[in-house]
Amino acid sequence: MHRQVLTITLILLMFNVFGRDEGSTTDDSGLAFEDKLAACAACHGVNGDAPLAPDYPVLAGQYKDYLQSALSDYKTGRRQHMIMNMQVEALQLSDSDIERLSAYFASKSGVVGLGE
Structure with missing residues (x-):
């Protein structure tokens, strides 16, 4: 399962890196925010x-402070x-990235009734 997740992530990153707009900017990691998203x-x-x-959490609708804290802790x-520890390291998330992702x-709508 973990290998499958990493493979999917790498494929998505590859398509996003090569298919993004010329206006996208990259940071020191060489990745645009869209790639990290x-x-x-x-x-x-x-x-x-x-x-x-x-067993993966729903991120939509979580409190921004909670998400920032979790990503910072990873x-x-x-x-x-x-x-998550490998993702955060590979993506070289900056404090700004963590704030923007959070x-x-x-800002997204959470899933109503999940777990009921």
Whole structure:
């Protein structure tokens, strides 16, 4: 399962890197914000409301502060999850990336009734 997730992520990144607009800007990691968002979408869905696996969280509608805290904790190693720690490291998420990703997913509608 983990290999499948990583393969999907790499494929999405490849298409997004080679197919993005000329106006997209990259940071020190060489990836545009859209590439980093695509990496999240590979497991959590474009809007963060369609996780690939049942044990992956829905990001849509989560509190921005919670998402920022979780991503920051993965970045520093305070929070451990094999895939997330590798993703955060591979994407070289900056504090600005973490803030933008958190704001994006927090602005999306959450899934009503999940877990009921």
